[in-house]
Amino acid sequence: MDHAVPQKKEVLNVKGLSAGYGPMRVIHDLDLIVYSGERVGLVGLNGHGKSSLFLGIAGLTGWQRxxxxxxxxxxxxxRSQGPGRYTHQVVRQGLALIPQGDEIFTGLTVEEHLDSGAFTPRAWRERAERKEHVLKIFPPLRKLMKTAVGRLSGGERRMVSIGRGLMAEASLFLVDEPSLGLAPKIGKGVLDALMSVELGQSAMIIAEQNVALLEGRVDRVIGMHVGKLKGEASASLTFQTRREH
Known part of the structure; x- marks a missing residue:
């Protein structure tokens, strides 16, 4: 008897995207398709467009077409009405953007940060279950729920930032430089946690400079160089890009 194989769907389909800030174009006629259940690594040096691609998907660049x-x-x-005009609609459509760095409010507690990630009505109703899910992924946060985030270590703050994104009712998670500024062991632990997230029909794109953290752990790794995708990437691509600069 044949068993039906679940069909993968297109979660993200980007065609001909150009985006930038003021007169500066950062993304150049970019195409990208990501399917449900996929973890995609996006690698490249700072300034080559990884964050701008994420901001463009979220509607937060200065201009785009x-x-x-x-x-x-x-x-x-x-659009030319300025960044963020439609971002709330994109979030409701299923986007969770986990930005580079901590992007936290130092006076709020861990629990308040996690609650703030439950943006949609359904996520808010399910926030208790969603918080429990986050705490299973990041167990050190359990004893810190009532602690102001400004008192946490760098690794703990990164857990809060990622956990806030995981609270969303999302079908696409954009995770920007999760290991940035962390000690290698802590950065690897954060990546391990992201690998443990059950995607189901969702998808995840992880932007990283350190391709070694992603190789063999994601479904594919794509290089990014001066605002364009360079196809499947490896450690050799990163080394070559560094030599060019």
Whole structure:
């Protein structure tokens, strides 16, 4: 008897995306498709467009043109009204952006940060279950729930930042430089936690400079260089890019 294989769906479909800030173009006619269940690594040096690609998908660049479909719905738009005008709609459509660095409010507690990630009505109703899910991924946070985030270590703050993103009702997680500024052992622990997230019909893109943290752990690794995707990447690509600069 044949068993039906679950069909992968397009979670993200980017076509001809150009984006930038003021007169500066950072992303150049970029195409990218990501399917449900995929973890995709995006590697490249600082300044080559990884964060700008994430911001473009979220509608947070200064300007952009091209098509961005999230779960089959066009969210890219061509706009000149300024960044963030439609970002709330993109979030409701299923996006969770976990930005580079901590991006935290030092006076709020760990629990308050996690609650703030439950943006949609469904996520808010399910916030207790979602918090328990985050605490299983990041057990050290359990004893820190009532602690102000400003008192935490760098690794703990990064757990809070990622955990806040995981509270969302998301089908696409964009994780920007999760190991940035962390000691190698702690950075590896953060990546281990991201690998343990059950994606189901969701997808995850992880932007990293350190390709060695991703190789063999994600479904594919794509290089990014001066605002363009360079196909499948490896440690040799990163080494070559460093030599060019």
């Amino acid at each position: 091209g098509s961005i479909k999230l779960n089959g719905v066009e969210v890219g738009r061509t």
